[in-house]
Amino acid sequence: MSDQSTTSTRVEQPADDVGSGDPAVGTHTVDAETDEQLDESWVEYEFEDDAAISVSDLDVYYGDDHAIDDISMEIPEKSVTALIGPSGCGKSTFLRCLNRMNDRIDSARVEGTVEVGDENIYEGDTDLVQLRKRVGMVFQSPNPFPKSVRDNIAYGPRKHGDLNTGLLGRLLGNDDQQREDELVERCLRQSALWEEVSDRLDDNALGLSGGQQQRLCIARCLAVDPDVILMDEPASALDPVATAKIEDLIEELAEEYTVVVVTHNMQQAARISDQTAVFLTGGQLVEYDQTDKIFENPESDRVEDYVTGKFG
Numbered sequence: 001m002s003d004q005s006t007t008s009t010r011v012e013q014p015a016d017d018v019g020s021g022d023p024a025v026g027t028h029t030v031d032a033e034t035d036e037q038l039d040e041s042w043v044e045y046e047f048e049d050d051a052a053i054s055v056s057d058l059d060v061y062y063g064d065d066h067a068i069d070d071i072s073m074e075i076p077e078k079s080v081t082a083l084i085g086p087s088g089c090g091k092s093t094f095l096r097c098l099n100r101m102n103d104r105i106d107s108a109r110v111e112g113t114v115e116v117g118d119e120n121i122y123e124g125d126t127d128l129v130q131l132r133k134r135v136g137m138v139f140q141s142p143n144p145f146p147k148s149v150r151d152n153i154a155y156g157p158r159k160h161g162d163l164n165t166g167l168l169g170r171l172l173g174n175d176d177q178q179r180e181d182e183l184v185e186r187c188l189r190q191s192a193l194w195e196e197v198s199d200r201l202d203d204n205a206l207g208l209s210g211g212q213q214q215r216l217c218i219a220r221c222l223a224v225d226p227d228v229i230l231m232d233e234p235a236s237a238l239d240p241v242a243t244a245k246i247e248d249l250i251e252e253l254a255e256e257y258t259v260v261v262v263t264h265n266m267q268q269a270a271r272i273s274d275q276t277a278v279f280l281t282g283g284q285l286v287e288y289d290q291t292d293k294i295f296e297n298p299e300s301d302r303v304e305d306y307v308t309g310k311f312g
């Protein structure tokens with residue numbers, strides 16, 4: 001975990017102010033067992049670190065189904081934020097809102113504000129290609145391209161016109177080959193894969209093990225120089241050894257990048273994250289605080305029941 005400076009302050013405020021989205025304040029957490037109590041009290045979670053992402057009054061609907069219910073939260077930069085909660089509570093939906101991947105789902109409708117840096121990404125003129133460069137994503141199942149290890153990493157920078165190598169480079173005289181070599185090595189080192197694949201750069205990525213493929217997907221994500229990396233259960237398809245490598249990697253990445261990770265594995269959230277957001281049924285954010293607090297002394301009885309395995 002990175003060294004985070006945060007303060008939690010218990011406050012009582014009128015219901016109308018819940019999740020009002022003051023970006024300086026962070027989000028609410030609640031200890032409520034009923035909607036009435038939920039409206040009456042919450043914990044402000046203030047970050048001294050700058051927010052990489054500020055979410056205000058976010059709702060998501062799939063047709064008539066309300067999947068995310070009025071969530072406001074700040075995600076501090078260069079740290080690991082874990083999203084946990086039972087199946088179907090909206091974790092992946094929320095994650096996909098952070099780089100507008102829900103746009104790809106016809107029935108999805110998103111309301112509210114998501115600021116990445118200073119930009120509200122739900123305003124009309126957002127360039128989605130640039131956004132997904134800044135906010136990369138790693139999925140549950142490793143999904144490398146059926147291309148060489150090298151091409152997996154160079155693909156994004158080539159596509160964005162940052163590298164003239166490969167076919168285009170050959171036509172132009174291969175000017176950027178050395179830069180590409182350096183990029184490939186840097187990204188593979190950053191994703192703790194270099195030692196294992198440095199002599200296999202031209203082999204098809206589909207020949208790597210599942211854990212290696214997932215680290216390659218992380219390397220591919222790093223190649224376009226993101227600020228934020230979203231991970232949706234990145235280790236759930238992997239064995240314990242590969243999982244441990246991914247966990248170590250996530251903690252290292254948080255020294256340079258903002259990482260938001262959905263996980264079903266509460267021990268994993270406790271091990272790797274700086275702050276944890278607990279979603280419960282109905283797409284509500286029930287509590288959001290420093291990870292130690294969530295696992296050792298949560299405000300909400302429902303969260304305590306969940307993290308101690310009494311339900312979910």
Ligand SMILES: Nc1ncnc2c1ncn2[C@@H]1O[C@H](COP(=O)(O)OP(=O)(O)OP(=O)(O)O)[C@@H](O)[C@H]1O
Nearest residue numbers: 062067085086087088089090091092093094105107
């Ligand atoms: N593409 C979709 N179309 C319609 N409804 C969807 C879609 N994706 C998710 N939902 C619904 O939205 C709700 C939240 O789903 P989501 O996958 O975000 O939850 P989750 O907490 O990530 O679940 P899990 O842990 O099982 O992956 C669920 O009721 C789900 O059925």
